[in-house]
Amino acid sequence: MRAFGFKEINGDIVELDLPCPEPGEGEVLIRVSHAGVNFAEVQHRRGDFGAPEPTGDVPGLEAAGAVAAVGPGVRGFGIGDQVTAYLPAFGGYAEYVVAPAAFTYPVGDLDPVVAAGAPTVLTTAYGLLVGAGRLAAGDTVLIHAAAGGVGTAAVQLAKALGAGQVIGTVGSADKVAYAKEFGYDEVVVRDGFAEQVRELTGGRGVDLVLDSVGGSTRADSLGVLAVFGRLAAFGDAGNHPDLTLAVRPLWKSNQLVGGFNIGDLARRAPELVTRFARAALDLVAAKQVRIDVTEVLPLPDAGVALDGLAAGTSRGKLVLRA
Structure with missing residues (x-):
């Protein structure tokens, strides 16, 4: 089986010749047509999750394609069904990948390119807002990395779920106009954001911050929280030292x-992954949320x-074509 991965931390992505996986209990085998690209795969490559296997590690948390086989105990999927899946064990950058049936979803009329970019981004954005963030109707929300895959989905989900004012930050001025296309009330450049956010909220602050940047951005976000405000961290794009709070x-x-x-949620509460993903996909089907795939590259x-x-130059969602 043709796949693409790395054999050393921060190593080049190279072609690998690997055996085709077989689905086990509760799993499906997908012939991959498209694979989503996520920042967690940058972290995977840089060694945040440990050293790669000698045969190479294959990144990829999202894949769309056709069901090629089903494992024991799987119901509701047939050979040839068009699906998209979240892959907790990675592996999407390949011709075939095994996915838990619980994290595999029919795509219906959704374009497979868009479907490939949905399972991780949507589940993360919805889980941040509803699970970690406890979003309530009328809440003011601040979302860092507003022009990224999660940022562009999270603002739409927040509005669909009843949020009030939603403010975004971006790393450079050239991303402001793009981020605003998705429904942000205001988008500001991240440097010096705290003072601007206080002005935009009349000094009250925000009820919820979604932060994937880390470092000083995370620390400064504490200063713009309203009473009972929540900060939900979900990444460390800058690879900063951890904060001591x-x-x-x-x-x-x-x-x-x-x-x-x-x-962690997939390991300890998999039913929540499924619930969050299905709820967010329903909003996509209802055309209340769109996944903006800005570039499709060959595998x-x-x-x-x-x-x-990793360089922070991309916008929206990147997808690979198998």
């Missing part, structure tokens, strides 16, 4: 800090896609 200032200021990690260019994501 004392509890007493949070207690004294009526602030809450938490996070969302889809991998051998997976390294190019990851380099762009």
